[in-house]
Amino acid sequence: MQQTGPTALVVIDMINTYEHEDAELLLPSVREALPGIRRLISRARDAEADVIYVNDNFGRWRSHHDEILGIALDGPHADLVEPVKPDADSMFVVKARHSIFFQTPLEYLLDRRHIAHLVLCGQVTEQCVLYSALDAHIRRLPTIVATDAVAHIHRDLADAALRMMECNMGTRLCRADEVRLGAESGAPLSRP
Template sequence: MHGPMSDTVVLVIDMMNTYRHPDADKLIPHVEPIIDPLSRLVASAHERDVDLVYVNDNYGDFSAEFSDIVRGALDGERPDLVKPIVPQHGCRVMTKVRHSAFYATSLAYLLSQLKPERLILTGQVTEQCILYTALDAYVRHFPVVVPPDAVAHIDPALGDAALQMMERNMSAEIIPSAECLP
């Protein structure tokens, strides 16, 4: 454990991406504008000693360490979308195998130890991994915050619908990233 425990945990979901997958061309234009707000939020979390947890898909490679996933993303098609938010040494990291950051990971256990009053969900993809992680957080009674300028969608209509569903059905707070860590 580092520093005093904060009442907030920032999750960075699936941002270590090679962008070598079928939807990459649709996703990239929506990832580009979130990099600055997301990297500012990550920097702010570090400055304020707010817990930061990177959860990333292992893309079916069960021998991959988190560092391998980061290296693969940095060697991928768009290292410029990865470099500004690479986890710093000592950051909490875990790999996942399906959409939700909770599914078959130790995230629920970690959060039971940290006891946050809210989870800030960032990353990609809004209508997939962000939505399913929000639902899993909600059913575990974690208040969810989603900054729309720090999540990326593939399909704009589905991304908007996912944000609406999170707000309406999961009581998520939808606020700009700059307001997440006041």
């Protein structure tokens, strides 16, 4: 994977019905992270940066992105999905496990788009975001996690996960408004 090139925003698991175990613990954090996620998506779109949604398929093996989105928008927490839904230019990768890379075509997509840096936002900090940051690190792909644009189930585990990403994986942590996207997105990935 090359080190110079554009940055892509990866939105993790935000197309969600929140009808799963631990959802009640997750929902308050999603509401708190939503403004940061919305700002990142809006800025990425304005900068014509790639916005890639990588989302769980919830065991629906015959589904596609429109169906996954439709089910979430018809669900009890559509208010959390509507503001961050993919637009016509967004890319969508379906995953079945925690990491955005595990047995998905994401790495190939990033290579074809010449993406050299990632910004991660979405959920869950101590699960999918953590494992995705680790897999990006293994691939030598510089990564930022926007700390105010990720949601958690357990605050203490999320704080530990963020520390691990920063200390052990070289992930840069910053606020959503500090992330550089589009033409300004070359290294360094966050403003000094």
